[in-house]
Amino acid sequence: MGIVFSRGRGIASLEQALQEGWVPPSEVEVRGLDSRLPVYPVSAETLTDKAVLAKARRADRFVRMSVLAASDAIQDSGLAGSLDKQRLGVIIATALGPHVTTFNFLDGIIDFGDAAVSPTAFSHSVHNAAASYVAMTLDVRGPTLTMTHFHFAFHDALLLARAWLDEKRCDSVLVGAVDELGTVMEYACGRMLKPAKDGRIKPFAFSLSPEAVPGEGSVFFLLTRETSGAAYAAVEPGDFTPGSFPAGSGLLLTDNSGMSGDESGYRVAVAGGMQAASYMPVFGSIMTGSAFQAAAGALVVKRQMRYACPVQDNPHCVNICSETVAGPVSNVLCLRLDCRGQGRTVRLMH
């Protein structure tokens, strides 16, 4: 796996963040908003790695986050030297794409007119620019695909990766998610979401109007048919039927983070008694947040460690993981519900 998020870059940063738990977000002044907006941005220093980003020198943050996370996933897998790049695929999930560059391109139209815009801004404003840079950096020659969905983009990316592996279209697939924050999106978040005044996403409040702390980042997984020594978990994407209750001795991770409105449906899902947690308060509210949660879940499985919920407000007395404890975790079920009550899962198995 490879990850870039507000707490840094790489698996060590992820593990440290899960051990440390919640930290206060940054607060930014956003033009047009009455109050400061709590956010979890990726720092500029996190995105400076001249060696890895050599082919992405002119690229934007959206691309840089993607290239770093994808490159780290390859390194972390221990398979860098043995991958057949002709048989390696890339699937990237994003909800909003490189909108900061899109708005930069619009700046050109507004300021200089239709005939004097930047070709570089245009070519980087397409959603698949990140996949292209990942392919160029890692010399990936297999299929590359970028997909978008506001709820289940990551789940569908996993589903397709599984299909590509099963039908032997690829021997391995880099599956990732990326979304970014920019000024305009911060303004939209401030207007359309309910920013958490105390900076805490509260996954177990199951609120009809949940609070959000917008975040950004990128996370990648290298999926293969065969298990290698460095593997984190077996992955199984699936459906969740409203009204059914996940049961068993594993850990249920709820992906709600205040981005999709009414979260009361999750209350039904946790009624089965499976111990629950959510690490979204570590990452922030991200439309493709399920990918970040899955990364945390994969680490739970690999380390056989249940990390404490970073925010433990628990008005409905759910059986949540309240302290970090080592112990057997056979499987982790990550659950995402959309505003229509449809649900999708990612099961991670030891």
Place this chain on the structure above:
Amino acid sequence: MGAISAAGGDIAETLECFAAGRRNLGKVTLFASSLDYPVFEVRRPFVYSSKYKSRTIQLVLTALDEALAGAGLDRDMSGRRVGVCMGTTVASQLNDVDFYQSYRKEGAAGMEPVENFLKGNLAEVVSAELRATGPAVTVVNACSSSSDAIGVALSWIRNGICDLVIAGGGDELNRIPLCGFGSLSVFSHKPCRPYDRDREGLNLGEGAGVVILESERSARARGAVPGLFVAGYGAACDAHHLTAPRPDGSGLETAVRGSLAEAGVQPSEVCFVNAHGTATRDNDKVEGSVLARVFGTDAKVLSTKGYTGHTLGAAGALEAVFSALALREGWIPASAGFENKDDEIPIGAVRERTAITGQYAVSTSLAFGGNNASLVIGRCS
């Protein structure tokens, strides 16, 4: 199948346009722009529903209705394992100039464009319209988006994820790509001339193409007799440049050969190739060299972009539909705009309506980002 483009509001009109060799090119009327490049705009009134603000969605739903009717299917797909996979470019971006200009100038803007954007994910809209409960994916792979969407649909069917998939794509004429492609200096001021020695660049277009892929078991269960099928899909990345194809065409060649291998089809069994053929100097040169290497210099090649312009995220689906239609009808149209063979390209395009007798066709797509996609379309014998 369903199709809407400047060539026609449906399949019948499109075939008539192809047969007549008509090219419905003109000035853009949908928005103001200082750029005066000719475009292929859908002039036919087609507002599908006042429920949606997006012209792309209106185009796609129009083509969807034709596809459903042709397949003998109802709009209500609840209770079946139905997936939706659509390609687009414009509909995936929050690129409302007025919204952004207002925010830039005033520090405030109405949220309606953002709300429309959040309600306008192409696959989510189609899925909701059909009450489908399977996967719904919008592929945003630039100009190969909807070829790749059909490829994804094929994977879903073959892996038993869905019984039936609505696949395709759409894109509207929009000021943003007009300015963007203009900045790349790839437009022609004249009607485009794919593969021609004197080609000067592309014309932008708009449209939507929708195909319905169904497993044999599902089709049999409802008594449907499929006449056409997607036999294979290949995709490969150039890993070379954000906007230019790899000069040796190796990525495209991998994609084409991969699609043929998946279909179990020899190049000699392919009766024509509907090429990406944008009419830019680079695309046609690289693509033509690859097609000559794979299919030989006598292969029948055409580009339907001479009738539709480059419809971006819709192009792959429209061209897959056109390829399937040609197999069904037994002829391909003249490759509009092609007159003189280019000595730098070892292959030419067909100059006149041409009868075809084979069972398979190939449709290729190249895209920003170095994406290459190839579909093998088959006609049931």
